[in-house]
């Protein structure tokens with residue numbers, strides 16, 4: 694699998710994009726930074742978008758991608774919980790804010806919604822995808838994506854502390870997870886369902902206990918204005934747990 698990080702932040706600026714990553718230019722995980730980072734030809738090659746939850750920084754490019762698909766007579770499948778699907782239908786693709794691409798053109802609608810239930814697995818474009826609930830807003834799924842040759846990646850989405858149940862279901866060799874704010878904002882992080890470097894450290898120690906080792910850890914969803922502070926604190930965590938932690942950036946890619 695070829696993984697490309699399109700957006701590694703929780704906010705947009707001239708150098709930062711919101712949450713999005715690509716698998717083999719076929720599956721997109723979250724749609725926070727899809728259209729501003731990809732040529733139209735690559736956008737049109739996408740087969741499916743997997744949405745982790747309804748927050749705007751993760752769904753904002755669904756309408757922008759849909760208009761490009763619509764104009765080319767193409768269609769895309771959007772996977773999410775039923776709650777996220779309903780919110781997008783009611784608030785984004787509602788015929789007021791933007792067209793109802795799930796209904797037009799009538800012969801072959803541009804957007805087709807499919808839903809996951811918690812801990813459900815589906816085959817999507819040859820990948821096995823497992824939706825694992827995490828602690829953020831109701832309902833937030835992390836997605837474990839497995840290729841036919843056994844490579845696996847887990848994208849944990851936005852998540853606050855308390856990932857033990859998730860770690861028990863997850864078996865990927867590479868885990869992409871969030872750290873949003875530095876340690877001094879722990880109260881904010883806990884109340885909004887996010888991680889600081891210290892909270893990350895606790896979750897990784899739990900993961901190591903449960904799994905007997907740590908997978909490759911890649912961090913995204915940083916607040917761009919606090920990035921230097923967050924990076925320094927993540928370095929300290931990596932030293933303390935004696936295991937490398939990679940901080941993602943826009944355009945980063947790697948193979949599994």
Ligand SMILES: [Zn+2]
Pocket residue numbers: 703712748750751851914
């Ligand atoms: Zn977010």
Ligand SMILES: [Zn+2]
Pocket residue numbers: 746748829851
């Ligand atoms: Zn969120």
